[in-house]
Amino acid sequence: MRIKQLSSLEKRRIFLVLLTILLLFIGIVGKLFWIQIATSESYSSRGVNLVKNSVVQRQRALVLESGRGEILDRDLKPMTGKMIKALVAFPINSDYQGEPQQVNQLARILRTNTDHWLAFSRDLKEPQVWRTAEGGKPVVLSDQQEEQINALGLPFLKVVKMEDRYPSGMTARQLIGFIGQNPDRVMSIYGADLEKGKVALTSKIGGAGLEKTFDLWLRGIGETSISYFTDAGKRPLAGLDARMIAPDNTFYPVKLVTTLDLSVQQRIEVLMDKLNIREGAAVVQEVAQGDIVAMASRPNFDQTEVDLASNNWSNYALKATAPGSIFKTIVAAAALDKGIVDPKETFNCEGALGKYGFTCWRRDGHGPLTLEQGFAQSCNIVFARVMQRLTPAELESYAHKLGVLDEVGWTGKTDSEQMLRQLDTEENGQLFGAHTPHNDEGVLMQTAIGQRDVRMTPLQASNMIVTLLHGGKAYSPRVVQEIRYQTDRVMEKFPVQLLDSEAGRVSAATSHTLINWMREVVTDGTGQGLKDAQWKLAGKSGTAQIETGKQEKVNQWFIGYGPVDSPKYAVSVVIKNMDPTESNKAIPLFKGIMDILASDSSGR
Incomplete structure (x- = not known):
């Protein structure tokens, strides 16, 4: 057989083909090296983490802890993130799901029936x-149940410690807020992290409350998950079946240390529910520096199933609503500071003004009253007459001085130069509507008694009391005092700060006078239902008529302080949209809160 000799040209062609193949091979190997070794955690311009994604593809994982920071009260008691023991079931071949006897025994341990368990575990x-039938909350297991389940030796079950971010019975829900998916917000706020693969469009971020305003710190650095590895036949891999994956960082998650008192907060919310308050809010502030001790809102809501179309997740303590006669405090402050009323001067109340259809709440009238007496009796006619001597600009100036038109919550730069507003969706107050004539006498009289367009938040109302107790000096209330690393080293501090107004301050003399007048409201006026409280109390009542279609409704208010001799707390309460025929719940709620604070103070 003859073998054909290759020409030099053919040899050259073969050499070039082999060289091309070799270069391609080297290029592919180099590319694979680059992807798998050099840039495995930041591949492509979008920073895709290939290690993380490859793990996701071959494991079946369940997040046990979000890695999100804790929210604590002032005594470092946890308000979120309770750790519980729960049962996890992993997808597995049916041959490994246990004998009938084991399944029956498991059902008894879980206090359920076999059919229910099989319906859950199959496919x-x-x-x-393993969750409750009602509400879908994880079933909390005892130590004994854990031992009994482990003794069964079922390979696809594992009792784990997992985070219940929003446990049943949790308080301050509207203030704390909730987390949820919001792809648009992730893109707008965390675009850089999204590019690096540190966050996904589906990541849960703060949606409201402290969860939202402090999301930058609370997000943490990664989840803790449990992964279960199986072969192609869904059979557990010996020695590699269940593995915990967690961030290795002793500094995270952080701790958000609030100014709240968990015990006081809990008891206030129990009281609100006992009084059957359907819609309303309560705020407690320390007089010393204005810190928020408690902030409660009703109706309540489930943070795991938020209906954004509903208002039950809104924090009514930060929402402006008609204040009624508590606004007379601002009118009285302006009248006293301006010196437009003689202390001995009397105004005659016959129950009606005689024009504009303006009347007093007491139809037969109060008779002759000084401004001081008019404040205690909350007489509308007295304040209508006083308003005739004030200009709209003067009234607005004093509303600013007492902080009822402005956002008052702590706002400023953090240690890391981040601009921060601690309270989410806090609203401004309002004096006049956009198209309301400011100089109309009838409008001004309605405004003077906290009606017409006037709006105020419960936080502004309680902070006004704090301001008067400090002689006109206003504080910007904090709800978070610091952020700590997991090691308890301080990461960020939020110092006490004053709330300065361009309008200036109410004088110390006027502040002192109004504080004393508030005592008369309780001893001789509209707040006499507080006489039997544990502390001697002082304050101002208010009832505002509001328009809700054809049906008349009212807001019931009471604001004040206690104890009278050495004020420790300022409190404001509002019960919204009440039927005018319903009994007053604002005074019982205010009294109950003050009694809680009195008992708490005596126990410390």
Whole structure:
């Protein structure tokens, strides 16, 4: 057989083909090295983490802890993130799901029936937590149940410690807020982290409350998950079946240390529910520097199933609403500071003004009253007459001085130069509507008694009391005092700060006078229902008529302080949209809160 000799040209062609193949091979190997070794955690311009994504593809994982920071009260008691023991079931071949006897025994341990368990465990596509039938909360297991389940030796079950971010019975829900998915907000706020693969469009971020305003710190650095590895036949891999994956960082998650008192907060919310308050809010501030001790809102809501179309997740303590006669405090402050009323001067109340259809709440009238007496009896006619001597600009100036038109919550730069507003969706107050004539006498009289367009938040109302107790010096109330690393080293501090107004301050003399007048409201006026409280109390009542279609409704208010001799707390309460025929709940709520504070103070 003859073998054909290759020409030099053919040899050259073969050499070039082989060289091309070799270069391609080297290029592919180099590319694979670059992807798998050099840039495995930041591949492409979008920073895709290939290690993380490859793990996701071959494991079946369940997040046990979000890695999100804790929210604590002032005594470092946790308000979120309770750790519980729960049962996790992993997808597995049915041959490994246990004998009938084991399944029956498991059902008894879980206090359920076999059919219910089998309906849950068969054909699992993803790892699942055993949950309650009502509400879908993880079933909390005892130590004994854990031992009994472990003794069964079922390979696809594991009792784990997991975070219940929003446990049943949790308080301050509207203030704390909630987390949820919001792709648009992730893109606008965390675009850089999204590019680096540190956050996904589906990541849960703060949606409201402290969860939202402090999201930058609370987000943490990664989740803790449990992964379950199986072979192609969904059979557990010996020695590699269940593994915990967690961030290795002793500094995270952080701790958000609030100014709240968890015990006081809990008891206030129990009281609100006992009084059947359907819609309203309560705020407690320390007089010393204005810190928020408690902030409660009703109706309540489930943070795991938020209906954004509903208002139950809104924090009514930060929402402006008609204040009624508590606004007379501002009118009285302006009249006293301006010196437009003689202390001995009397105004005659016959129950009606005689024009504009303006009347007093007491139809037969109060008779002759000084401004001081008119304040205690909350007489509308007295304040209408006083308003005739004030200009709209003067009234607005004093509303600013007492902080009822402005956002008052702590705002400023953090240690890391981040601009921060601690309270989420806090509203401004309002004196006049956009198209309301300011100089109309009838409008001004309605404004003077906290009606017409006047709006105020419960926080502004309680902070006004704090301001008067400090002789006109206003504080900007904090709800978070510091952020700590997990090691308890301080990461950020939020110092006490004053609330300065361009309008200036109410004088110390006027502030002192009004504080004393508030005592008369309780001893001789509209707040006499507080006489039997544990502390001697002082304050101002208010009832505002509001328009809700054809049906008349009212807001019931009471604001004040206690104890009278050595004020420790300022409190404001509002019960919204009440039927005018319903009994007053503002005074019982205010009294109950003050009694809680009195008992708490005596126990410390």
